Amino acid sequence: MTSIPSDYPIFGTEIRCPQCHQPIPALLLTDSYICPKHGAFEANPNTGELIHVQSGRCWHQWEGQWYRQHIHPDTLRFEIAEALEHLYQNGYRATQVIVAQRYKEMLGNSLEHHADWFEQFCFVKQRLYGVPVEFSPDQHTEPRWKIMNFEFQTEPGNPTNYTYPFLKAWR
Numbered sequence: 001m002t003s004i005p006s007d008y009p010i011f012g013t014e015i016r017c018p019q020c021h022q023p024i025p026a027l028l029l030t031d032s033y034i035c036p037k038h039g040a041f042e043a044n045p046n047t048g049e050l051i052h053v054q055s056g057r058c059w060h061q062w063e064g065q066w067y068r069q070h071i072h073p074d075t076l077r078f079e080i081a082e083a084l085e086h087l088y089q090n091g092y093r094a095t096q097v098i099v100a101q102r103y104k105e106m107l108g109n110s111l112e113h114h115a116d117w118f119e120q121f122c123f124v125k126q127r128l129y130g131v132p133v134e135f136s137p138d139q140h141t142e143p144r145w146k147i148m149n150f151e152f153q154t155e156p157g158n159p160t161n162y163t164y165p166f167l168k169a170w171r
């Protein structure tokens, strides 16, 4: 297969900045996008990654949304905390957080192990900020989990699960 060389980076002439969600332009004949607030982002045509040049933070896109790819449990936990706060402010309570399988090992030690007295001989529940944690299906079964980080089940319920950063789009 041959691809037609383009004057623009792989994501086109304009993207939404993954940090502030404002439309930001591509620089012609480069792989870069420039946000007036956040500086340069570089698109990698081979991996589909978008890298924030200054911080090295990395995002992947799934159905038009950017998902930060975490390499440290603290940044993932912070993103979950921020999303929980946002849910709470909008009148929802998270009853479960489903975290991508690919973070299982990384997140492992930072989860609170909580044993209910009547269940302590059966299994130990894992929690994060008091919310029960499950891990997603394998990314080969559900490819979105290759890129997405987590989603919530909430009360009151909603026809669709809450997936960050869709929450941000509501702001």
Ligand SMILES: [Zn+2]
Pocket: 017, 018, 019, 020, 021, 022, 035, 036, 037, 038, 039
């Ligand atoms: Zn920005």
